[in-house]
Amino acid sequence: MTEQEYAVRADAMKGKLYGMALLYLGSASLAVDAVDEAVYKGLRACEKLREEQFFGTWLTRILINVCNAELRRHRREVSVAEPPEAAHAGVEALAMRDAVGRPHSAINEVVILRTFLGLTPRETARAQDIPQGPAATRQSQAARI
Numbered sequence: 001m002t003e004q005e006y007a008v009r010a011d012a013m014k015g016k017l018y019g020m021a022l023l024y025l026g027s028a029s030l031a032v033d034a035v036d037e038a039v040y041k042g043l044r045a046c047e048k049l050r051e052e053q054f055f056g057t058w059l060t061r062i063l064i065n066v067c068n069a070e071l072r073r074h075r076r077e078v079s080v081a082e083p084p085e086a087a088h089a090g091v092e093a094l095a096m097r098d099a100v101g102r103p104h105s106a107i108n109e110v111v112i113l114r115t116f117l118g119l120t121p122r123e124t125a126r127a128q129d130i131p132q133g134p135a136a137t138r139q140s141q142a143a144r145i
Contacts, residue, residue, distance in 0.1 A: 001055070006046040009055055010039050016117055017063050023112050024067040034070055038063035057127045060117065064109065064127070110138040 014035060021031035021038075042059050049058055113124045125135035 001046050001049055001052055003043065003046065006043055010042060010059060013056060013059060014039070017059070020060065020112055020117060021063060021067055024064075025070060030070060034063060034066045038066045041066065054126065057119070057123050060113070060119075061127050061129070110135055114139060 017035045017038065018031055021034040022028060025031050025034060038059065042062050045062075049055065109128060110124055113119045113127055114121070119127065121132055121136055121139070124139075125132040128135060
C-alpha cells in the first residue's frame with residue numbers, strides 16, 4: 001500500500017476512529033490526539049500491512065493500542081497524584097476500589113467494536129487478535145452487564 005492510498009483510506013476512517021477513541025478515553029482532546037497518533041503510526045507501518053482488505057481492522061487495532069497506552073499513562077499519573085492518606089487504607093478497601101475502578105476492557109472493547117463501529121463477529125475477533133468464539137463469549141457477557 002502506498003502512502004497516498006493510505007492517506008485516502010485513513011482520512012475516510014477518521015470519523016469512526018474519533019468516535020471510538022472518544023468512547024475509550026472520554027475526552028475530545030485526548031480522542032483527537034489518539035486518532036492523530038494512530039494514523040501516524042499506521043502511516044509508518046503501512047508497508048507492513050499484508051492484506052489490504054483488512055485495512056480498517058488493522059487501523060482500528062492500532063487505535064485501540066494507542067488508547068490503551070493513554071489510559072495506562074493516565075492511570076499512572078492519577079496514582080502518583082493520590083493523597084498520602086490513601087496509602088494507609090486497608091487491603092480490602094484497596095482491592096474494592098481497584099475492582100470498581102477497573103472496567104472490563106476486553107468486554108468493553110467488543111461492545112465498542114460491534115455496536116459503535118458495526119464490525120461483524122469475525123472482524124471483531126480479528127481486531128482483538130482472538131478466535132471468534134471468545135469474542136462471541138465477551139459479547140454475551142457484555143449483554144449481561
